[in-house]
């Protein structure tokens with residue numbers, strides 16, 4: 474059976490980008506593959522979160538992903554820091570990651586620009602930790618959004634170097650995966666960047682947001698003064714709204730607004746109202762489930778304990794093999 478790994482950082486509520494880029498594919502894959510899903514709490518330490526917030530955010534991500542359909546009976550759902558072998562493999566893989574290639578990662582360059590006062594080594598080696606998360610289960614498929622493509626490429630480089638150095642064929646090459654033809658990039662509401670919390674609260678639509686906030690955010694999304702030529706190509710901010718519609722609206726609705734854009738009769742207020750309506754209809758059913766799971770202590774405890782036991786068994790086997798390969802052997 475094919476092995477699949479995916480994770481997300483506990484930095485608040487999941488948004489439409491997380492769902493359509495990663496979780497949706499993962500939920501489908503769990504019916505046909507051996508799936509490991511984790512909450513990447515080590516990864517979130519790069520920004521020095523408040524300890525109580527961190528703990529609560531792990532619970533939030535677990536609740537939201539279970540509410541989205543991750544089934545702990547089918548998948549192994551765990552918290553990254555419950556698996557100390559991840560930290561050991563990260564240390565070992567660091568020996569196969571070159572400084573120059575880490576510095577060239579787009580995500581690192583973005584962080585250098587955004588948090589110039591805290592450019593720690595954890596940020597630089599973030600893709601190595603990610604590679605450890607993936608290859609610790611010898612995964613082949615990684616359901617992620619387009620933003621992670623480069624990190625997957627780096628993971629392949631590190632494990633190929635490892636294999637080559639020791640003349641083994643131990644780690645398989647992991648590939649980014651999406652059921653759609655291409656990896657998905659869900660746009661944010663600012664007209665320019667991808668949907669991401671680091672681009673500001675206003676840029677994202679989370680699953681947990683109330684109706685009023687969702688409507689307000691969408692009504693404020695960046696647009697322009699409207700098409701002046703028939704059949705023109707929409708500029709980025711408008712294209713983004715159509716791309717969001719493609720995720721949550723029916724084909725008829727999309728066709729109607731595309732036609733209105735093409736013949737210059739479009740009113741952006743109507744488009745946004747419809748989009749808000751469809752986003753609210755999409756997210757509302759998840760909210761009650763999230764709330765119930767979040768407050769179900771026994772469920773959260775059981776899922777994380779069982780997940781940790783299963784994930785650790787897989788990780789320990791890999792570390793036993795890796796230690797043997799590199800010559801860390803018992804006397």
Ligand code: AMP
Nearest residue numbers: 481482490491494495617618658659668
């Ligand atoms: P993060 O929230 O950065 O930890 O990302 C968790 C998962 O969501 C990763 O697989 C990302 O690729 C995916 N993701 C985050 N933002 C987007 C987006 N705007 N479009 C598509 N996928 C995304």
